[in-house]
Amino acid sequence: MTVPLYVQIRREIEARIRAGDLPPGARLPTEKDLSAQHGVSRATAQRVLNDLAEAGLAIRRRRHGTFVADVTRQINLLNFVTPATAAKGVPGRHEVISARIVRAADAVLTLPGASADTAVVELIRRKLDVREEPQTLERHVVLFAAAPDLLDENLEELVTLPYLQRRGVALDTIRLYLDPVALGETEAALLNSRIGTPALMRRRELLAGEGKAVEVVTTLVRPGTAEFFLELPVPAG
Incomplete structure (x- = not known):
């Protein structure tokens, strides 16, 4: 490519x-x-x-x-949740932690609407910045029927939204959540942080017709590496 x-x-x-x-x-x-x-x-x-x-x-x-x-990134929350940013990715490189095909019941994330025996692709990656420091931890669970060849892609470069669009998957809605979380043992180790440290996690669901989920992905930001802000124009008086 x-x-x-x-x-x-x-x-x-x-x-x-x-x-x-x-x-x-x-x-x-x-x-x-x-x-x-x-x-x-x-x-x-x-x-x-x-x-x-x-x-x-x-x-x-x-x-x-x-x-x-x-070193501390300034992240506009509007950019952080906009689909356009998700579609093109951001600078840095991905390190693949694991990639496998599993039952939905055994995946690291729950794919809304999928039955326990539904086949899904699970991808876990760590995003490293240009200084090779951990930036985010990403977990993807994708409906296998929508992405049967996903594991044949270059997983270090893959951006799932345009990949699914190239495959002709009919996506209807993108639903985004921002969740405050505390780092567990695995997350803390991968992000070079302390267990229990507060962090911000973005959760994105890609939905097809009738609200059926095709993908769910979480992006966990390493604590202390980013300041989130909103910048809005002052309304006319």
């Missing part, structure tokens, strides 16, 4: 951040500079910088430029 050019450029910048060549506070190339350096359109250059900013790796300041962010 060919990696899109904007992803290649983004990864080059991520590698420089990881190597320490671009420390926190360092100014990143402008859209004009990226366009000239890589021979891409201004829109492609803008997407690279916007993706880095949405992932919390960069801060974009109007009329001042784009800068490498501090």
